[in-house]
Structures are given as C-alpha cells and as structure tokens.
Amino acid sequence: MGCGMGKSELQLKKGDRVTISVPAATAIRAALLIQRWYRQYVARLEMRRRCTWNIFQSIEYAGEQDQIKLYNFFGFLMDHFTPASSERNLISHIFRKNEICRDTEWERHFCYKSIEVSASCTGPHLTFPMTFSGVSKLVEAFKHKQQLHARYVLQLLGETWRLLRILPNISHVSACRAKPITICGDLHGHLEDLLLIFYKNGLPSSEKPYVFNGDFVDRGKNSLEILLILFGFLLVYPNDVHLNRGNHEDHIVNLRYGFTKEVLGKYRVHGKTILKLLQKIFSWLPLATVIDDKVLIVHGGISDATDLGVIARVDRHKVRETPKVNRIWLFGEVAHPGSQSISASGDTKGKDVDEWKQIVDVLWSDPMPQNGCIPNEVRGGGCYWGPDVTEEVLGRHDLQLLIRSHECKQDGYEFCHNRRVLTIFSASNYYEVGSNRGAYIRMGPDLVPHFIQYQASKTCRELTLRQSVGWTERSALRALREQLFAHKSDLIGAFREFDPNNKGLISLTHWAGATERVLNLGLPWRVLRSQLVSSTPHGMVDYQQWIRELSITEPKLEVNNSILETMYKNHSNLETIFRIIDTDNSGLISFEEFRQTWKLLSSHLKTEISDRAIADLARSIDFNKDGSIDINEFMEAFRAHFFYFDLKNSFIQSLGISVTLLHEGI
Amino acid sequence: MMKNKQRSEPVVPDVHKTIKAAFEAFDYESNNRVDVREIGTIIYSLGCFPTQADLHDKNSRDSPVQVEDQTGCINLEKFLPAMTKVLMEHKFPSVPEDLLLQAFEVLDKENKGYLEPEQLAKYMTQEGELFTQEEMDEMLTALADHENNRVYYKDLLNQWTIDPDM
Numbered sequence: 001m002g003c004g005m006g007k008s009e010l011q012l013k014k015g016d017r018v019t020i021s022v023p024a025a026t027a028i029r030a031a032l033l034i035q036r037w038y039r040q041y042v043a044r045l046e047m048r049r050r051c052t053w054n055i056f057q058s059i060e061y062a063g064e065q066d067q068i069k070l071y072n073f074f075g076f077l078m079d080h081f082t083p084a085s086s087e088r089n090l091i092s093h094i095f096r097k098n099e100i101c102r103d104t105e106w107e108r109h110f111c112y113k114s115i116e117v118s119a120s121c122t123g124p125h126l127t128f129p130m131t132f133s134g135v136s137k138l139v140e141a142f143k144h145k146q147q148l149h150a151r152y153v154l155q156l157l158g159e160t161w162r163l164l165r166i167l168p169n170i171s172h173v174s175a176c177r178a179k180p181i182t183i184c185g186d187l188h189g190h191l192e193d194l195l196l197i198f199y200k201n202g203l204p205s206s207e208k209p210y211v212f213n214g215d216f217v218d219r220g221k222n223s224l225e226i227l228l229i230l231f232g233f234l235l236v237y238p239n240d241v242h243l244n245r246g247n248h249e250d251h252i253v254n255l256r257y258g259f260t261k262e263v264l265g266k267y268r269v270h271g272k273t274i275l276k277l278l279q280k281i282f283s284w285l286p287l288a289t290v291i292d293d294k295v296l297i298v299h300g301g302i303s304d305a306t307d308l309g310v311i312a313r314v315d316r317h318k319v320r321e322t323p324k325v326n327r328i329w330l331f332g333e334v335a336h337p338g339s340q341s342i343s344a345s346g347d348t349k350g351k352d353v354d355e356w357k358q359i360v361d362v363l364w365s366d367p368m369p370q371n372g373c374i375p376n377e378v379r380g381g382g383c384y385w386g387p388d389v390t391e392e393v394l395g396r397h398d399l400q401l402l403i404r405s406h407e408c409k410q411d412g413y414e415f416c417h418n419r420r421v422l423t424i425f426s427a428s429n430y431y432e433v434g435s436n437r438g439a440y441i442r443m444g445p446d447l448v449p450h451f452i453q454y455q456a457s458k459t460c461r462e463l464t465l466r467q468s469v470g471w472t473e474r475s476a477l478r479a480l481r482e483q484l485f486a487h488k489s490d491l492i493g494a495f496r497e498f499d500p501n502n503k504g505l506i507s508l509t510h511w512a513g514a515t516e517r518v519l520n521l522g523l524p525w526r527v528l529r530s531q532l533v534s535s536t537p538h539g540m541v542d543y544q545q546w547i548r549e550l551s552i553t554e555p556k557l558e559v560n561n562s563i564l565e566t567m568y569k570n571h572s573n574l575e576t577i578f579r580i581i582d583t584d585n586s587g588l589i590s591f592e593e594f595r596q597t598w599k600l601l602s603s604h605l606k607t608e609i610s611d612r613a614i615a616d617l618a619r620s621i622d623f624n625k626d627g628s629i630d631i632n633e634f635m636e637a638f639r640a641h642f643f644y645f646d647l648k649n650s651f652i653q654s655l656g657i658s659v660t661l662l663h664e665g666i
Numbered sequence: 667m668m669k670n671k672q673r674s675e676p677v678v679p680d681v682h683k684t685i686k687a688a689f690e691a692f693d694y695e696s697n698n699r700v701d702v703r704e705i706g707t708i709i710y711s712l713g714c715f716p717t718q719a720d721l722h723d724k725n726s727r728d729s730p731v732q733v734e735d736q737t738g739c740i741n742l743e744k745f746l747p748a749m750t751k752v753l754m755e756h757k758f759p760s761v762p763e764d765l766l767l768q769a770f771e772v773l774d775k776e777n778k779g780y781l782e783p784e785q786l787a788k789y790m791t792q793e794g795e796l797f798t799q800e801e802m803d804e805m806l807t808a809l810a811d812h813e814n815n816r817v818y819y820k821d822l823l824n825q826w827t828i829d830p831d832m
Contacts, residue, residue, distance in 0.1 A: 030769035031794035036715050037761040038805055043710030047691065120738060509683060526687040 112154035115270070126152045128159060135232035136203065142225040143195060150270035153228065157277045160231040163238055164284035170312050171242045171289045173209065175445045179240075181291060183211045183441040183449075185405035185413075185424035186246065189220025189259070192456040193428050193438050194229065200452060201440065204233040204241045211289050213405045213424065214246020214299030214363070218257035220427065224266065227278075245285035246299040246405070247363040247381075251275065283317040287362055290399075295447055297403045301365035301421070302393050303383045304373040306358065314355045366407060367416050367423075387417040394420060401447065412439025412453045428455045477531050483519060484532075485550045490518045495543040505540040588628040678750065685749050688712055689742055699739035705731055712749070714758035718795040763823055770819040780816040 117125065124141035126134050126148070138148065148156075175181050182201055187194055204210045212230055217223035234241045247253060254260045254275075263278075264271040288311065289297040296308075364382025368374075371386040394402060403422045408430045414423045428438035439453045484491065494514035498506045506514070511533070512525035529536070533546055595611070688708050692700040700708065706721045709730065723729045730748035734741050752758060773789055774781055783806050790797040790805065797805070809817050 026772055027789060028793045030772040031789045032717070033761055033766060033769040034773075035790060035795050035797065036717055037766055039706070039718075039801075040710040040715050040761075042801075042804070043707040046707045047688070047711035119736070122738075509680075512683075512687075524687040524691045526683060 112151045112158065115149075115151035115154065117149050117151050121149050123147050123149055124152075125149075126156065128155060130156070130159065130232055130235040132205070132236050135229065135236055138232055139195070139198070139203070139229055142191060142222070142229065147266060148228060150267050150274065153224075153267070153274055154270065154277065156228060156231060156235070157274065157281060159235055161277065161281050161284065163235060164281060164286075165317075167238075167284075167286050168312065169287050169314060169316050170308065171286055172293070173211070173242060173289060173291050175291055175443055175447065179207050179209055180442045180444040181209050181211060183213065183297060183403060183424060183443065185213050185426040185438075185440070186215035186408070187212070187220070187226055188215055188248070188427045188430065189217055189223035189226060189262070190427045190429075190438075190456065191220070191222035191225050193426055193454075194226055196428075196438075196454050196456050197426065197440055200454065201442070204237055206237055206240050209237075209240040209242070211242045211244065211297055213289075213297055213403070214244045214285075215248045215405060216243075216246065217259040218248045218254060219430075221258075221262060223259045223262055231281075242289045243285055244289055244297060244299050245282065245287055245363065247379075249282040249285055251279040251282065280317070287311055287316060287359060291443065292445070292447060294399055295401045295403060295443070296394075296397070296399050298362045299404060300361070300363045300382055300406045301367060301385060301404045302389065302402065303357075303361035303365055303385055304389045304392065305354075306361055306393050308397055310355065311358050311362065314359065316359070319356050319359055364406075367404075367421050369416070387420075390417040390420050401449075403441070403449070408436055409439075410436045412437040413441070413451050422449060477528075480523075480528075481532070481550055483521070484515070487518050488547050488550065491515065492543065492547060494518050499543075504544055505542055508536060508539050508541060511541040511543065590628055678754070681750050681753055682746060685712065685746055685753070686742070689745065693742070698742040699734070699737060702731070702733050702738060702740055705740050705745075709749070709752075709758070712753065713760065714752065715760050716758040720758060767820065767823055774819070779820060780811075780818045783810055783815055783817065786817055 123146045124137050126138065141148070173181060182197075182204075184194075184197060202208050210233070216226050216230060220226075230241070230243060234243060248257065248259070251260070260275060263275050267274055287298065288308070290308075291297070360381045361383060364379050365376060366379070366382070366384055367390070368384040368386055371388040373383050373385045373389050376382045376384050390402065394400065401420060401422060403424060405424055405426075407423055407425065408427070409423055409425045412425055412428070415421065416423070422441075424439060424441055425436070426438045426440055428436060430436055430438075437453045437455045439451050441449045441451060443449050491514065494517055495506055495511070496502075498510035498514060508526065508529065512529070515525050516523070525532075533541055534549065688711050689698075689700060692704040692708060706716070709716055709721065720729075721731055724731055724733055728748055728751060730745050730752055731740065732744050732748070733739065734744075770781065771777070773785065786809075787802050787806065791799070791802055806817075809819075809822055811818055
C-alpha cells in the first residue's frame with residue numbers, strides 16, 4: 001500500500017478491462033493512486049490560496065497602524081460625547097477635563113482581562129480593535145467549526161455593547177447607485193445560510209452595506225457564531241452594517257428556544273457571564289432601519305398605533321419588551337395587570353405602557369389579510385394588522401414599503417397587502433431539510449427589491465475549487481504587481497547590489513531576498529515566483545526586463561496624495577465622527593467645525609496637516625457660500641480617488657470565503 | 667519535484683530555502699511552527715505525493731511529521747532536515763500521468779471513457795485510504811462535467827500538469 005508503486009503492477013491486458021468485475025486488489029490499488037493524486041492536487045490549490053491570502057493580508061496590515069490610532073481617537077470621542085447630548089461645541093466638550101464615566105458594573109462583571117488564553121488554544125486569536133481581517137479570520141474559523149475562546153467572546157461583546165449604546169433607535173440609511181443595500185431576514189442560528197449569503201453576495205463592507213432584520217439566534221445550533229460574526233462586522237463597519245432587534249433577541253425567549261442552552265453548553269465556565277452581557281446587548285439593539293425615508297425595515301411589523309417618532313425617542317434599553325401574555329405561555333405565571341415591571345424604575349405610567357407597546361408591536365406583529373388590528377394571541381404579543389392599517393401607517397409616515405421578517409416563507413420571501421408589505425426570511429430548511437428556501441434582498445436607489453433565493457446543502461457549490469482559487473489568485477497577483485511597481489526604483493537599487501558587474505542578471509535567491517527587503521511584506525517570494533516572473537533561464541532573473549514587464553501591465557498607477565490616502569482609510573470612522581458633530585442631523589457642518597475636527601484627527605494620528613492644506617481640501621469640495629459642508633457630498637467627492645482602494649478591499653473580501661466574483665459577472 | 671526533468675541533483679541549500687518558503691506560508695505567528703493539520707498541504711506543495719499513512723506517521727524517526735508535545739505543532743527545526751531527506755531521496759514519489767490514467771481505466775470496467783459519480787464515489791469512499799464525504803463532494807464538484815454529471819477522466823488529466831519547480 002502506498003508509495004513506490006511500479007508500472008508493472010497496474011499494467012493490464014486489454015481483455016482484463018472488459019470483464020465486468022474488477023479484482024478487488026486491483027481496484028484498491030487504483031483507488032489509492034487516485035486518492036493520493038487528488039489530495040495532492042487539492043493541497044497545491046490550497047497552497048496557492050494561502051499565498052493569495054497572505055498577499056492581501058500583508059498589504060492590508062502595512063496600512064493598519066493609522067487605523068488603530070484613529071480607533072482610539074474614536075473611542076475617546078465616544079466616551080465623552082453622545083448624540084443625545086445637546087452640546088454643539090464638540091471641541092470644548094472634548095477638552096473639558098471631565099471624569100471618564102464608565103459603567104462600573106460592566107467593568108466588574110464583564111472584565112475579560114483576567115481570562116487567560118492558553119497556548120494550546122486551537123481557536124482563532126483576535127486582536128482589538130476589530131479589523132476586517134480579524135472578522136474574516138473569525139468567519140473562516142467558524143466555517144471550520146472552531147470555537148472562539150471565552151476571553152475573546154467577552155471582549156468582542158464588550159466592544160459591541162460600547163458601540164450599540166451610541167446608536168440611535170432607528171438607523172437611517174441612504175441607498176446610492178454605487179452601493180446597493182442587502183437586506184437579510186431571520187437566520188435563527190443557521191450558520192450555513194449566513195455563509196451561503198456571504199458566498200453569493202460578498203462580505204459586508206463600506207461598499208456592501210447590509211441590514212440584518214433580527215432573530216439571529218435560537219433554534220439553529222450556531223446562534224452564537226452568527227452573533228459574533230454580525231457584531232464583528234458591525235464593529236468594523238458601523239455605518240454600513242445595521243442590525244435590527246428581533247423578538248428572539250430576548251433572554252426570556254432564549255431560555256425556551258435553545259440559545260441559552262447553546263451558550264451554556266459551549267462555554268461551561270463563562271457561559272453565564274456571556275449570557276448576562278448578551279442580555280444587555282440585546283436590549284441595546286436598534287429597533288428599525290429606514291432607507292431613504294421611504295422603506296421601513298422592522299423585524300415583526302406594525303400596529304395601528306405605531307408611531308416612529310415615539311419609537312425614535314424611547315430609551316430602548318430600559319423598556320422590557322417580552323409580552324406579558326408570553327410569560328404565561330413560557331412559565332405558567334399568571335399575569336396580573338400592573339404586576340409586571342414595565343420600566344427599570346418599576347412604575348406603570350401611561351407613557352411607559354405606550355412605549356412598551358410600540359416596541360412589542362414592532363417586534364412581534366404579523367400581517368393578516370382582513371382589515372383591522374387585533375391582538376396577536378398566538379404569539380402572545382403584538383397584533384395582527386390588516387391592509388388598511390398598512391396604508392394608514394405608511395401614509396402617515398410618508399413611506400412606500402414595509403419590509404419585515406418574523407414568519408417563515410416557502411420561497412424565502414412573500415409580498416402582501418398590495419405589495420406594500422414584504423416578508424423576507426433567510427433561514428432555509430427552517431422546519432426540516434427541504435422545507436423552504438431562504439432569500440435576501442438587494443436594493444438600489446430605485447428602492448425596487450431584487451430577491452436572491454437559496455437553499456443550504458452540502459453539495460451546493462457553483463464553482464469548482466480550481467476556478468474560484470484561480471480568479472482570486474489573479475486579483476491578488478494584480479494587487480501585488482501594483483505594489484511591486486510602486487517600489488520599482490527601490491527594487492532596482494536593491495537588485496543592483498547583487499549585480500556588481502552589471503550583467504543585468506541575479507539569482508533567484510537574491511531576487512527573493514532583495515524583494516522582501518524592499519517590500520517588507522513577509523511573503524513567500526520563492527513560492528510566488530512562478531506567478532510573478534515569466535521566465536528564469538538557468539535560475540537567473542533578468543531584473544530590468546522584469547520591472548519593464550511590471551510597468552506594461554500596470555499603466556494607470558497614480559501617486560496618491562497622503563492626505564487623501566489617510567482620509568480614505570479612515571472614511572468610515574470619519575463619517576461617523578462627522579455625524580456626531582452634526583448633532584441636529586441636518587447633514588451640514590460648518591467649515592470651522594470641519595477644520596477643528598480634522599486638526600484633532602491629525603494630531604491623534606500624529607501626522608502633520610497644515611491649515612493651508614485643510615483649507616485647500618475644503619475648497620476643492622464645492623461647499624455653499626455660508627461656509628457649510630454637506631457631509632454626503634464630501635464623502636462622495638472622494639469616492640473616485642478611492643476606487644483603487646475599493647477594488648483591493650473587495651478582493652480581500654472575496655478571499656475570505658472563496659466568493660466568486662465570476663459568479664456576479666464582474 | 668525535480669525528478670520529473672532531466673536535471674542535476676538538487677543542491678541542499680536551495681532545497682532548504684524551498685522548504686522554508688512553503689513552511690512560512692502557514693507559519694502565521696512567525697515562530698517557526700505550523701499547525702499539524704497544515705503539514706500535509708505543505709508536503710504536497712513541495713511536489714510530493716505522500717499517502718495518508720505517511721502523513722500520520724509520527725513515530726518513525728525520519729518522519730517529517732513529528733509533533734511538538736507542548737504546542738501540538740510542527741517545528742521547522744525538525745521538519746527541515748526530515749523534509750530535506752524526503753526530497754533528496756524521493757521518498758514520496760509522484761503519480762505519473764499514465765499510471766493515473768490506468769487507475770481510472772481500471773475503475774471504468776465497461777470502458778466507457780467516463781465514470782458515473784456514484785461509481786467513483788463508491789471506490790473513493792469505500793476502498794483504499796477512504797475519502798470523507800466532504801472530500802468526495804468536493805471532488806465531484808471539481809471533476810464532474812456539469813451538464814451530464816459524468817467524470818470524463820481522460821480530459822481532466824490534460825489539465826493537471828505538475829507545477830514547475832519553485
């Protein structure tokens with residue numbers, strides 16, 4: 001068995017092949033050969049994929065230092081400034097010598113720092129602040145059924161909680177041509193469906209905004225993994241990933257439907273702490289997303305009393321939302337009117353009841369075909385609402401479409417109420433294998449929903465391994481060639497040191513060494529050599545020729561302005577900061593505020609940016625005469641410059657789960 | 667690796683560099699260690715065709731797959747000399763194309779020129795060093811003609827040439 005099989009052992013006469021039954025020993029030998037050969041083939045592909053990944057990762061890491069500084073700056077802002085504050089003067093607020101307010105309970109209970117991660121831990125190791133490569137690593141790890149260490153879980157959840165606290169109850173998103181929005185419904189712990197969505201649609205990013213419409217947990221067995229992935233992406237792209245709370249994001253419901261059990265089973269020591277932290281996080285999840293002021297996305301639905309103004313104003317984390325009736329169903333408790341505490345302070349004033357009802361309605365309601373609005377007895381909370389209520393509520397808020405989830409649909413989606421209500425459900429095979437398809441929505445500025453349906457199954461793969469590796473490899477190599485080209489003078493200088501007699505040739509070893517010294521990317525150049533250098537006669541590289549070849553393939557490289565580059569890398573965070581400055585959500589900030597913010601940013605990033613440069617920057621944006629800058633225009637103005645970086649980032653995404661851009665016709 | 671071409675014997679320092687390069691691709695923490703589960707990929711990518719038995723042979727002294735007790739990883743220090751020996755002595759020789767073709771033809775007992783997926787799956791998952799269900803699914807996705815779901819093995823062989831040496 002195994003190696004060293006000679007030809008003679010398998011040579012068969014023609015006649016042998018015709019017989020119907022194959023001698024067992026021969027079949028085994030044949031199988032072994034094929035298995036050995038195939039495993040080698042797959043391994044070679046994996047090596048290529050790994051190198052491809054390393055290329056992007058190393059290029060990305062090289063630029064991440066500033067990102068981390070900015071994140072710390074951002075965190076500092078968060079600690080000192082919240083949108084609810086009526087302060088307009090951000091700068092004085094920051095420089096005021098205030099005590100740092102921390103939630104001491106949080107520090108005591110959820111402190112992850114004392115939890116040690118042993119060297120033998122086989123799961124992924126995360127570093128904070130969260131980065132795109134960190135989340136991708138997490139996704140890959142969960143795909144391979146690894147478990148995240150409790151320390152990292154608590155750390156990630158802690159960061160999530162900090163972020164959620166400053167998000168509004170209702171997220172407002174605008175759909176623009178360049179970035180259609182993807183909307184997903186219930187996932188219910190079905191990790192394979194989330195992975196399938198990412199595979200088909202791409203990972204979330206600033207170019208690929210997502211809305212996840214609640215019910216991430218319960219029933220399926222990977223609820224926690226889904227949460228960690230979604231929170232991870234939320235941390236990296238807080239402006240482009242939107243999570244709506246679902247009725248299952250509730251610790252009481254979790255007790256019954258499996259999530260609590262899942263967490264305690266996976267984390268025997270820290271499970272209870274994790275659950276307590278999750279309880280806080282769930283209460284802080286936003287309640288709704290609105291696209292272009294026209295499309296409302298909530299998990300359950302509406303009632304005749306639904307008022308988005310009220311919903312926008314509530315202290316959402318203080319309102320206990322699990323319906324009273326539901327408690328009877330779950331625990332056999334008898335609900336006495338007024339016996340349930342409805343707010344943290346325990347009082348049952350009318351306003352509190354109203355706020356509570358608004359939230360329950362939005363999380364628990366279902367549409368019905370008949371007109372009217374009646375309590376939802378089956379679920380124990382929210383209502384059944386009819387087409388007349390849809391018209392009235394949408395009309396009152398000047399909306400055109402309601403997208404909700406909450407109910408499983410055979411085709412993954414379903415319209416009702418004259419196509420004014422759309423249900424989207426993303427957990428395929430929800431009841432049993434083959435019961436239903438899942439679906440997600442893509443929506444552009446025309447606000448017309450486009451549906452993509454799927455059904456998770458093991459053999460559901462549309463591209464061969466080889467094709468997907470090949471495509472992403474080509475993209476990675478292109479990006480790498482661009483980097484090499486950008487460093488060409490340094491490279492030639494380094495090569496010349498190995499060519500004292502000016503022959504124009506250096507050995508492969510010297511080529512690899514010099515290239516690594518110049519680019520400092522830590523890449524296995526010898527492994528990549530065959531893809532980068534077209535020919536190496538006698539193991540030597542004609543380096544001048546090689547550099548020339550690089551320039552032929554990359555004619556359009558630009559020299560990047562360092563301010564623009566810094567701004568691009570941080571644009572998602574910058575946008576958030578601008579929005580914080582813009583406390584009245586008018587979309588305008590004064591030129592002076594812009595200048596002061598930028599100066600703060602640059603001092604934090606320890607880069608020098610003169611007043612003059614900032615003024616030039618502001619002037620290059622066509623801001624109106626009263627000295628205000630429209631945030632949207634500002635961000636759009638830099639989009640063209642960032643196309644190059646966007647392209648690279650989407651390639652980075654595509655490597656995370658072998659997404660095929662071929663599939664999308666790019 | 668080098669044995670498929672008419673060349674002089676490989677020089678040890680070059681072999682070392684090649685092995686290190688492949689190893690580095692999986693040495694994520696840059697501490698000269700790789701996860702034992704990746705070692706197969708590394709060995710294969712160096713042009714070798716070990717069997718699964720070879721890859722799990724932790725006991726023989728010369729085996730490149732020797733795991734460090736404390737870390738559960740393979741250390742470059744042990745891997746390098748063992749793997750060099752493997753390459754210099756051609757311990758895990760390749761599967762030549764013609765032999766591979768014959769192997770397929772053996773399984774194609776009615777000499778149809780192709781294999782049905784069920785046929786191939788039966789052999790791969792029940793004979794020899796068994797494939798897992800996942801490996802089998804991937805192989806079929808990769809190799810089967812999408813229209814009529816057959817594995818035309820002769821066509822496939824032409825596409826898979828061994829990479830030139832690194």
